[in-house]
Amino acid sequence: MRIIADLYVKKRDGTEMYFEIKSPVPNKGQCLEVMQRLLRIHLARSNNASAVRTYFAMPYNPYGGGRENYHWSYAKQYLPFEDVVLIGAEFWDILGGEGTYRELLQIYYEVGEAKANDLLELLRGSHPDG
Secondary structure, eight states: OOOOEEEEEEOOTTTTEEEEEEEEEEOOOHHHHHHHHHHHHHHGGGGGGGGGGEEEEEEETTTSSGGGGGOOOHHHHSSSSSHHHHEEEEHHHHOTTTTTHHHHHHHHHHHHHHHHHHHHHHHHHHHHTT
C-alpha cells in the first residue's frame, strides 16, 4: 500500500512523524479525507505502530494565539482535535524544537522590512497608471 503524506520526518529515536499540512479553515471533505489518510498510514505502518505519529498540521492560527483561540467548526467537529491537530507554534516547534515558530516569525519580519520598498516598487511598476 502506497500512501503519500505532505511531510515525513524520522527522528533519531526512530519515531516516524507524518504530517498533512492544510489550511487552518478546512471544509468537511478535507477533514474526512485527511483523517482517512492518517488512519491508512497507521494501518500501513502497524508493524511499527508505537513509533508512528500522524498529524493534521495548520501552519498558523487565523484567530490568533494558541489552540484555545481556534474556532473553525469543521475542524473541531470532524477531527479528533486534541489528538491529531497541530496549530501554528505547535507544528513548527515539533519540527525544529522549542522557539522555532518565534524564530520563523522574526525571519519573516526581517525579510519583510528589507524587501518592503522593492515590493512596493514592483507594484507601482505594474499599476496601469504607471
